[in-house]
Amino acid sequence: MILKYSIQRLLMIIPVSLAISVVIFLIVHLLPGDPIDNLIRVGSSPEDRIALTAKYGLDRPLITQYFLWIGQIMTGDFGQAIVLRRPVADLIAQNLPYSLQLGGLAFLFSSIVGIILGVIAWASRNTWGEQLVKGFILLGSTVPGFWLALLMILLFAVNLGWFPVSGARDWTALVLPVLTIGFGGIALVARVTRVALLDVGKQDFITLLHAKGLSRTAILFKHLIPHALLPVVTILALRIGWILGGAVTVEFVFGRPGLGSLLIRALGQRDYPVVQGSLLMLALAVMIGTLIGDIAQAAMDPRIREATK
């Protein structure tokens, strides 16, 4: 049943991707400026410019360009970068592992620590422990990543010299970026976990579990946490896509390669195929993240399984 549901949802990705590809294509092409500005030599004649535009097919009608591009994608070809002069697939393949590493670690770190903090905040409700976690949550959700990144570099890299200031040479270079991205994630996960626990804790069936004579610990781990994880899974799933592409500012501050950095550079140069290719990858990541989240929820909640029959 869950398998059938997963396959259905997986197939849904195809039409959704097509719709997204139209939006991506239009936004990218409607931006003012074009990649030729970055290619053309100073002092070239208008004829040179026309020739160059024609060389990359940018003189054709938008709709033709779109179908040429999407046709290529269908065969697995992301095209050639105009300014960077390399296959887009290569550029993505080169940058994606860095994003996956950073994103994956930050994701794991923030999920685990966030859930634990949320449970601690709930368990210590009405004491100073809760206030402490709430303070941390407020800080984590409001402090911008790039600023925190700079502070971390100042303290741990410049003053203490524990970790490198920038780059992606080895695992030590991952510690500060993971902490930076994780900080905001922890706050988010802890907040959702705490609120969900408070909410579930008020339900009648929790009272009845106490009335059955179960210990507080058993109720917490067997009943409260599984319920509280439902909304947590939803926001975590949404975060999978964000963490891959949205870490741009942090990647930038730490001088790390990655999908976000690639995208920003390509945008600046109006390198259409690169922008389109990486945006499509990120959209795919968001869709897969949502899909994983939905399947996880269906696995956890029989009511959702029922609704998907």
Next chain:
Amino acid sequence: MSMLRVQGLGVSIATISPLSGVSFELERGEIIGIVGESGSGKSLTAMSVMGLLPLIGGQVDHGTIEFDGIELTSISETEYRRLRGGRIGLITQNPMTSLDPLKKIGPQVDDVSRLHLDHDKSQAKARTIELLGDLRIPEPASIYHLYPHQMSGGMKQRIVIAMALAADPDLLIADEPTTALDVTVQAQIIRLLGDLVKQRNLSLVLITHDMSVVAQTCDKVMVMYAGTAIERGRVQDIFNSPRHPYTKALIGCIPHGLSKTVRLKGIEGTVPGVAQYPSGCRFHPRCGLAEDICKQTVPVFETTGNRAAACHFALGTAQ
């Protein structure tokens, strides 16, 4: 020795005292009805006996609760846990929200016998299925594997009853067990509870706001108003000659017959909130017999024989 003896029970939540002066006694095999409007303190009484007040931030600050010779207000949480579900079962008001929606219903019942009777998984399952059969649930072996959302309200309430019975308790507390159910199912559940008390020689505290349910099923009754008990006694006595004007009014509210010309009776006004409890007798603003003394002096519980009422003008005594 009584199964349950509550004396002078008072409850505080933070700085307020929503419950005070509640006393009643229950023998083995007896059913006591606790009646009153919403907000009269019925559920708080149940939570006090179950020792679950800390869940809502409350505590017992007056009186004693003696269960089968055990003083419940002074035992440890660990000892209390053995009694809860083990010797005292709770049936809650809304079966729709009383079961964990993520777990199959069978294992939710199993928990109780595994916890209190040291049953292993298969013993517990066998017991649960047998119990479901006893509660007139059709095809218990397949029902065992259903999730709560796949069952009707009446069925769910039977599952809740099964959980309360799974460890063979001596005392059941049913907090408005039929309020959330269809009228036809209400009657079935009330009859089922009555039968269970007889078959298993249980004691039952039946909390309800339905006087007719009390008349049909209970041996004793305690009437509550605005966080305190105002009258108690045997059911026949109370119904034949209520002594507190509020009890009399409640009985007057039971609809009779099918006449379309007679308006259904009610009691004017509403139960005051904890913060607005009036001085003197808490019922005086709604009472037709109230005089100055009722506004100033709290009436004491006067016991005559095996019945008691807290009213300055207790009916039947003045006359």
